[in-house]
Amino acid sequence: MVYVKWVFWGLFWTGVIAFLHYTLPQHDVVRITDTYEKRVNPGDNSLFWSNADTGADPTATERDVFFIQTFRANDKPMIYRNEDTGWGWPPYFKFDTSNLQAEASDMMSKKSAENAQWVVVRHYGWRNEFFSIYPNAVSIWPVAGPDVQIIPWVKIVILLLLAASAWAIRVRWRRFWNGREKQGDTEWGVGRG
Amino acid sequence: MVALMRLLIFGLIALTVLYLAISWYSRSVRRRKMERDWEEAGRPGDRNTYIETGMAQYEQSLRKRLIWLVYIVPVVTVVVIIYLTNFM
Numbered sequence: 001m002v003y004v005k006w007v008f009w010g011l012f013w014t015g016v017i018a019f020l021h022y023t024l025p026q027h028d029v030v031r032i033t034d035t036y037e038k039r040v041n042p043g044d045n046s047l048f049w050s051n052a053d054t055g056a057d058p059t060a061t062e063r064d065v066f067f068i069q070t071f072r073a074n075d076k077p078m079i080y081r082n083e084d085t086g087w088g089w090p091p092y093f094k095f096d097t098s099n100l101q102a103e104a105s106d107m108m109s110k111k112s113a114e115n116a117q118w119v120v121v122r123h124y125g126w127r128n129e130f131f132s133i134y135p136n137a138v139s140i141w142p143v144a145g146p147d148v149q150i151i152p153w154v155k156i157v158i159l160l161l162l163a164a165s166a167w168a169i170r171v172r173w174r175r176f177w178n179g180r181e182k183q184g185d186t187e188w189g190v191g192r193g
Numbered sequence: 194m195v196a197l198m199r200l201l202i203f204g205l206i207a208l209t210v211l212y213l214a215i216s217w218y219s220r221s222v223r224r225r226k227m228e229r230d231w232e233e234a235g236r237p238g239d240r241n242t243y244i245e246t247g248m249a250q251y252e253q254s255l256r257k258r259l260i261w262l263v264y265i266v267p268v269v270t271v272v273v274i275i276y277l278t279n280f281m
Contacts, residue, residue, distance in 0.1 A: 087196040096279040
């Protein structure tokens with residue numbers, strides 16, 4: 001019977017960690033090779049696309065989406081999409097998609113180029129070829145080379161806050177139940193006695 | 194625009210619920226402290242008067258005004274995120 005408890009908590013924490021891994025920002029150092037726009041009609045995987053109706057018709061499912069093609073330091077490709085998140089979830093409040101596309105376009109450099117232009121892409125989301133989902137690029141800035149160290153401050157702060165509040169809740173939960181056991185269970189005996 | 198209205202309305206409701214909950218909790222903690230203080234100070238005078246004076250002082254205090262941070266902090270955070278994401 002105790003396996004049920006383990007499985008439940010295992011699934012719970014897997015869900016929490018997956019959610020955080022998807023939503024919190026990550027940084028990749030890549031070389032941009034192309035930017036393009038493609039018509040997309042999200043169906044089963046629409047959870048992983050943003051339709052943030054910043055000015056456009058919110059009911060239309062088919063729309064044109066910006067993409068940014070990049071290569072990582074190990075010469076493997078990584079494609080990002082570039083969509084507004086608007087006022088919706090996740091709370092990046094990204095409205096400057098077109099600006100970002102222009103900046104990305106400006107920093108393209110092919111493999112054969114003498115000086116490859118390396119950039120950091122801050123993004124959230126997952127790349128999964130099987131489901132055709134792409135991470136959403138939030139901002140881009142140039143860096144000197146592929147070996148720069150990026151410290152993910154926002155992730156650190158948010159995870160610390162979450163851990164602190166989880167611990168605070170756990171402590172109070174324990175205190176409450178320990179208090180109840182000591183007092184014993186009278187019929188109306190909940191309180192400070 | 195509709196999405197912004199939705200965010201504002203739900204945000205307002207959620208923050209108001211949080212504000213009221215924290216307000217009530219803070220006031221009840223304060224009241225219990227007043228009751229304990231009266232005991233510890235050697236029971237000077239009428240219990241209810243002592244407690245009500247203490248609560249009146251609480252109503253004017255900084256501690257009560259700090260609860261407004263429940264509204265201010267999320268709004269400031271959102272504005273900062275918008276600036277950092279879009280204008281930097």
